[in-house]
Amino acid sequence: MLSIPQYLDFAYTGKTKEICSFFLELLQRKNEVLYLHSQQVANYSASVAAKLGLSRKEIGIIRTAALMHDIGLLSVPNSIMNKFPYLSTREMAQYKRHCIAGCSMLENMEEFSGIIDLIRSHHEKWDGTGYPKRLKGVNIPLGARIIAVADYYDSVINPCATQWQKSHQEALQELLSAMGTAFDPEIVKAFIEAIVPGNTIKPVPVFNKKGPKEKSKTAAASLSSVATKVAETSELKEYE
Helix, strand or coil, rough: CCHHHHHCCCCCCCCHHHHHHHHHHHHHHCHHHHHHHHHHHHHHHHHHHHHCCCCCHHHHHHHHHHHHHHHHHCCCCCCHCCCCCCCCHHHHHHCCCCHHHHHHHHHCHHHHHCCCCHHHCCCCCCCCCCCCCCCCCCHHHHHHHHHHHHHHHHHHCCCCCHCCCHHHHHHHHHHHHECCCCCCHHHHHHHHCCCCCCCCCCCCCCCCCCCCCCCHHHHHHHHHHHHHHHHHHHCCCCCC
């Protein structure tokens, strides 16, 4: 079994690292809680993937997808984020489209082709009542099933609005109650076994902000393309 230090950062090199770092910076500027949430979900997801005995490569792919899973929320106003999950029908529709929005930001980037489906599917539910495609059971990618559990747990104990915050035990009880409906029972079991009861995995810095000032021309061009995608996605019509 791989230890956490061995698999945390191996996939983050070159252009991929720079693009991920770019998105993390955007998330941090938008909402500090959302920024920390992305890192925390990535850590939880990697731990669960390791618990399931997945390969080092698979763990890296899942962790990268988890780190990027909420980039589509860059197109959702903070006024909506701070009310979640107590949203109007119109607000919920706008919130739900973040899965597709995130994929749109990364499309046509070959280095992220392996995580697109995981980002798109992280709000699908085991019983087929999720979104955006209402996938069911094992038709939901394994990585997305892992991210879904980690995402839900952290969003409950560390919500954007502290008035909706719940305890570690309450969050675990909700996961157990949703086994077989919202979440894959095996993933919930692995998640609980992977974390120490009463504690959480502390967010760790994924990238060094004081990295080289000069980026390669290829990476710079990719970041420019990403920035354009973010702007375009913010103008998309509401999810229907």
